[in-house]
Amino acid sequence: DIVLTQTPESLAVSPGDTVTIRCKTSSSVSGEMAWYQQKPGQAPKRLIYYASFLQSGVPAWFSDSGSGTDYTFTISRVEADDAGDYYCQHATAPYKNLPLPFSAG
Structure with missing residues (x-):
């Protein structure tokens, strides 16, 4: 299994x-x-x-860059409405169950 x-x-x-x-990712996911x-x-x-x-x-202003095993998600200008949990997911894996909350306010 691929670990994120x-x-x-x-x-x-x-x-x-x-x-x-x-x-x-624990191994390359080819984008x-x-x-x-x-x-x-x-x-x-x-x-x-x-x-x-x-x-x-x-x-x-939402974007992603990266390849292989390393990916970076960017919000270039955060708005208050963007607050929430964000997850990365590989196509063959369930979406990440570790929440990544942030507050914008």
Whole structure:
């Protein structure tokens, strides 16, 4: 099984800040990486898939870069509405069950 390690475990940011979240995989996933956002009481929402493709309706200031075993998710200007849990996911693995909360306020 592929193991995903996400850092940092939590963030506290202010509106307008840049947020960077890293995901490392135990073996190369050939770009098959996705990122999800989850808010309390809601199902996870996919933001990015195959490492660089934005889901429809996701703002352009959300982005991902990386390849092989190392991926970086960036929100270039955080808004208060972006607060929630964020997860990396490999196509053949369940989405990460370690929450990555941050508050923007």
